Amino acid sequence: MIRVSILGATGYAGAELARLLCMHKEIRFMHLISRSFAGKRLSEVYPGLDESLPVLEALDADTIAADSDVAFTSLPHGASKEVIPALYAKGLKVIDLSGDFRYDDADVYAKWYGEEHSAPELLKESVYGLPELHKDAIKSAKLVGNPGCYTTCSILALAPLVKNRLIDVSTIVIDAKSGTSGAGREPSQPLHFCEVNESVKAYKVAAHRHTSEIEQELSKLNGGEIMLSFTPHLLPVNRGILATSYAKLAKKASASELIALYKSFYANEPFVKIYESGLPELKHVNGSNNIAIGLAVDERLGRVIAVSCIDNLIKGAGGQAIQNMNLMFGLDEAEGLPKAAWYL
Amino acid sequence: MIRVSILGATGYAGAELARLLCMHKEIRFMHLISRSFAGKRLSEVYPGLDESLPVLEALDADTIAADSDVAFTSLPHGASKEVIPALYAKGLKVIDLSGDFRYDDADVYAKWYGEEHSAPELLKESVYGLPELHKDAIKSAKLVGNPGCYTTCSILALAPLVKNRLIDVSTIVIDAKSGTSGAGREPSQPLHFCEVNESVKAYKVAAHRHTSEIEQELSKLNGGEIMLSFTPHLLPVNRGILATSYAKLAKKASASELIALYKSFYANEPFVKIYESGLPELKHVNGSNNIAIGLAVDERLGRVIAVSCIDNLIKGAGGQAIQNMNLMFGLDEAEGLPKAAWYL
Amino acid sequence: MIRVSILGATGYAGAELARLLCMHKEIRFMHLISRSFAGKRLSEVYPGLDESLPVLEALDADTIAADSDVAFTSLPHGASKEVIPALYAKGLKVIDLSGDFRYDDADVYAKWYGEEHSAPELLKESVYGLPELHKDAIKSAKLVGNPGCYTTCSILALAPLVKNRLIDVSTIVIDAKSGTSGAGREPSQPLHFCEVNESVKAYKVAAHRHTSEIEQELSKLNGGEIMLSFTPHLLPVNRGILATSYAKLAKKASASELIALYKSFYANEPFVKIYESGLPELKHVNGSNNIAIGLAVDERLGRVIAVSCIDNLIKGAGGQAIQNMNLMFGLDEAEGLPKAAWYL
């Protein structure tokens, strides 16, 4: 049994991670850490979760390190890099759901997050936790930077095209739409029910941090620097991200050729669904750890359009973190992870 | 392994039943029957469901009977009673999700469903599949009438009060609110997105069939005939039923006394959650097989208000059907059933 | 031209009042008061509102009184009674949208609002601003307590029955469902989008303040004290209240008899729609100043069920306030008020 602790268990991502881990047969919960709710049960914050989960505790890195095999850190960006060095030093494996350990280059972090990285030496140790691209590195990693939700959905939608140099990478546009749980549990005016409901908006246009993550990973695949447009939109739904990605084809290709390429590229990936026809919708993935990808080619324009969907709280956060844990501990990559979407 | 077939696998209830059964370790799928989609895969109708499920077939009672241990019939009301006699005659266990085998009295069926019951002799054999009230009978049943969604939520909310004669049963009012999946998959003008969204309505006031089911079961508990008000409302959400039940107390009782009574009444029930304080919301149960019940007493009026919630597609349909199957086959009642709500 | 000022113009009710007044041809805006946004334009807080509205100001009672004919106070409960005496003393007509001036009896206010009323002498002057019941008094009033949203929807649904002594008033149960804008603009955890969306809950069971308002008005109609059950529920929609009201009939009556009675009772009311058949839904009233009422009789039980709907921000707040203003200034009661619902 893998002994598991979660730091930041009461945010939406942390609580979803706990819910998913309840279905995992190879783990045992050790500590659930929450600054705000220490002393309460997670089921008091999220009625409907298992009442037998351990009582929420304040953070004590020594205790966690003493009796856990792995810690998931689901803390606000910036907070992770303060607490992880201590855990890492004690030999614990760490899977970080924040943006703090996703970067190869501390300067890129500093530029997009607006502050210096306080543990740049650990950044060198951390592995970008996207199993479909970095499976071997994840297997031997001690510290994994779990990818962002938008980035998971965007990178996997474009990776086969970029890797195979099928598109003019200067023309990439990613128009992404996310459910509101992606913005977290903290109430605020723009996230008040009546402000979100029956509306839609773009936000952080040309400025969203996930842009840099997408660019980092696609650039590595491409072998040359890629810069691209990424525009997030807020949807009046709880869960799910749909990304519509556009690029000019570098040479003529039909949709069926591209579909075959994608199927081959992801042939061994248990959570990637390439559509032979049609396009994915949020309800095709929500509740599962899957990413679904459909492809269309606009022959008039020589442009490919990839539509990809994930559940932002599962493949975009807690589910992918478990997938990474499974790999780090030599388990079946899919252990304990939901394969079927809820649909309703 | 229990060999399972589903008749009517492509309706919302049937598909949810299939999704849930995918998580059940003691079953094997034999036949998935669909008149409209025979030859296709269920995952073509519900992308996101497991692609390895058997191909949908047209109905052939002999084949089903030959190689299945249990058939779930998730057919429209009226259709079940035409097909079940043949299955039953061949020795198959049957769990019917329609209203056709829920009644003790064929006359009550005829009155509320507007047609004679074509298999009244089987009505005598069938057991009302509400495990919290009829567990022993279900264990030995060959034919189970799986309760309605509204009725499950309503009966369990009132059973301890009625059984213990704590309320004036002539004053019962049940005001119930349901997500739209309860109306099924068939498109129609009143279920068009723009008609349901941002609206709410009452329907079938003083005329909904589930009234008769609630009255039948509460009357048995009470030992005398109960007639009550039941008013369903349509909500702009996919899943979940919330019932607010009102009755005058026959004698003074505090909320905490009633809560203690409910906890005792349901002490051995794995899926009943009695709230010690606060009241349940849809998000506390959706995704799980739980029913959550909260209680308030209006001391000014001597009236008790019980608020109960279920996921209409799980505890109100497919999940309860699996709970019944577990009991009929000697398994742990909770085997394969989701205990935690999604919350988000 | 009536010179109008609004105190609390940036709350949902205040902003909706401003939006509606923009369509009123007999008024001129003088001052829009906002503590939080003084110096900004209302259209900066609510993009989409008219950009030519006056700049928001901090409160100065002397200035308002000097150049306004009427002040609408759309302030939090408790704040109104602190500011209104000064306005009233200067001869201004005041229409208060809070709960502070709705009561005949300061003790009832103190009991349900948890604090003493600081201006009980003004409570004697104030008129309960429900035009369908108190039109003459409103016409000559200087201070109007604009009714609550739930109360408007509930009182008008039951008034004809209570006034004509057709029901056993000890059996009244009002089960009400409201859109989330009724909870105001202030963000909080329970009003966060992901908490409200795809859920429904009951709240303040047996304890909501509007109970006392409904009881006050129905008791006056009845000529004897009425106490009743009122249960509010929160819906995942922006606008609208639907109230389902139940009572035992004191003597036998058919739905068509009751419908005729209601039509007669409200014969001269421009905003009351009595359904000859069918029942109202939120989308039948949202966007309008109407209340729509449908009636059913459960003959098995001798119980009447009245279903009523209003737009909580219009007939339940700003629209009714304008209706009161129209009456107080001798205009056509319906001047400037929307008669058609949006439907979509």
Added chain:
Amino acid sequence: MIRVSILGATGYAGAELARLLCMHKEIRFMHLISRSFAGKRLSEVYPGLDESLPVLEALDADTIAADSDVAFTSLPHGASKEVIPALYAKGLKVIDLSGDFRYDDADVYAKWYGEEHSAPELLKESVYGLPELHKDAIKSAKLVGNPGCYTTCSILALAPLVKNRLIDVSTIVIDAKSGTSGAGREPSQPLHFCEVNESVKAYKVAAHRHTSEIEQELSKLNGGEIMLSFTPHLLPVNRGILATSYAKLAKKASASELIALYKSFYANEPFVKIYESGLPELKHVNGSNNIAIGLAVDERLGRVIAVSCIDNLIKGAGGQAIQNMNLMFGLDEAEGLPKAAWYL
């Protein structure tokens, strides 16, 4: 008074047109035509609409022509071109809300609508009814092709850039998101509440008819043929379109320079709102005849992103049709049209 008839009054666009016309002081309703509901009142189909509107009638072109000054045809694509020639021949002014009279070139119509145009000679007479681009032509038009909803939102977002040759027109990508009322009133499986709710999807990728309309109008502004990517998405909201448009800048320009250009370009347009900062959301326009446009420049990429919003049923259909009527009859362009958004 302009004597007005509506053909197709019971679709969502037709009914919204009728609702809006109820607020127009210079018109009188003559005939409301509905094939399906002849003999009923529009308020029976849309409870909440004015009960005094004329009874719905079957189509009789002679009667309509005899006593109307203008006919609005809100019929399915293809049906308009069959009925309009008769009306036009009798001297009636016609405003067509379908796609049948929006094209300069019958071949383009045939290519995108999949059938020959049966009245190509009238296509030469018809004017494209986008007042912000064709005001003078509309004023003297006898037949107006009212623009599509997506097209209105897209063309106006890009017109100043295209007209001023500020972008590389081969790089245009329009990612558009629409509320479900845009799909009309007819129920179908993909528009069933539970299918749309809590989901989002792209549809008709690289194949939506509105692409050709956008290309026609932008090509005229540009003086050379433009082909572009247009991708529609279905949102779980009733109303509103948000389009996110991308293009490479032909030469360097800041957001503030572009905003100034847009303000100048639309200086005399009563319904165009250019944001000086921030970006529009659906709730900023729904309920009004406005289009709101915000602009961002991604300096890293030299790409401009324009975000535009309209209410698809008002500026995208009925409201724009009224704006055209006002122009055709010499009224104030804004007469009777809602200027403020509902926000809630």
